[in-house]
Amino acid sequence: MYLRWGESQGYDTEILDLNSGEEAGLKRVTMSFTGDYATGYLRSEKGVHRLVRLSPFDSNHRRHTSFALVEVYPQVESDNEVEIDPNDLRIDTYRSAGAGGQNVQKNETAIRITHIPTDIVVTCQNERSQTQNKDNAMRVLRARLLDLKRQQQEAELAEIKGDHVKAEWGSQIRSYVLHPYQMVKDHRTDHEVSNVSAVLDGELSDFIEAFLRSTIGQ
Known part of the structure; x- marks a missing residue:
């Protein structure tokens, strides 16, 4: 989702680290986005994201809720040498x-x-x-x-990263619901859309803009 959003914005994107889950899915992914205002836009994604779906890993096709924590921070350049006056x-x-x-x-x-x-x-x-x-x-x-x-x-x-937030119920900033209905809702701005597939395919700009507008003056 984020890689496709970054590519659509013309950013240079790269996966720096990827750890698979013990049974399925991904445990942790580290990505970089290089381009103008990348951090400014992506800081709107910082927080817990909640996904509700019929799990493809459940043979009984039961509905499952998953949480993912997104952290965003600018790259810190570190020189190997120190200049001493x-x-x-x-x-x-x-x-x-x-x-x-x-x-x-x-x-x-x-x-x-x-x-x-x-x-x-x-x-x-x-x-x-x-x-x-x-x-x-x-x-x-x-x-x-x-x-x-x-x-x-x-x-x-x-x-910059701020206080650590646990990826659990009640702390989510956005919900992605695929079952029993389809909707993506940002709980900070109340912005919502019904085309979940488009959002998961990288169409995040409306959510980012809504959040940035809500922070004007803060």
Whole structure:
């Protein structure tokens, strides 16, 4: 449904991950949509979707209700390298300490680097050369700054995604009913249509527009 909608809007779509259910169907699918305003449009789909149908996996042809949770968030770019401004560093040298705190080097070969903006402190004294210790300390500092950057991105992503919602009865934003009648209804806007097949085939624009109009001014 979403892939067909994305293709109809001219977005580049891609399935990044797909996990099948234990017995049938799909357990989880991760897709990407690349194009102008993709996140803005798709955020209207965030929430629980409810499907009512005669299950093709039930030999007795009984009516079944299924729930799917849709999460939408923008892609976060993560660089493998971290740029460090030399002006943000305070570099101190001192003598390497051995067992019991004794100085094992006559020269100040040990390095302490402080990244002033984050107050991260890295020390290195294993090498006999001050240059080698500095290089090692910088590698550790870059790794710690990259880890901090990822933590910040995860926190921002969690804020964008919002509170976790369980995929269960009573929390759905939209219902797709194929039996005993046919109707798709958005419970936030009350927008509904009877052509369920068309919606499942990607005709979502009217629902998206109705939701976005309802949020104007919020």
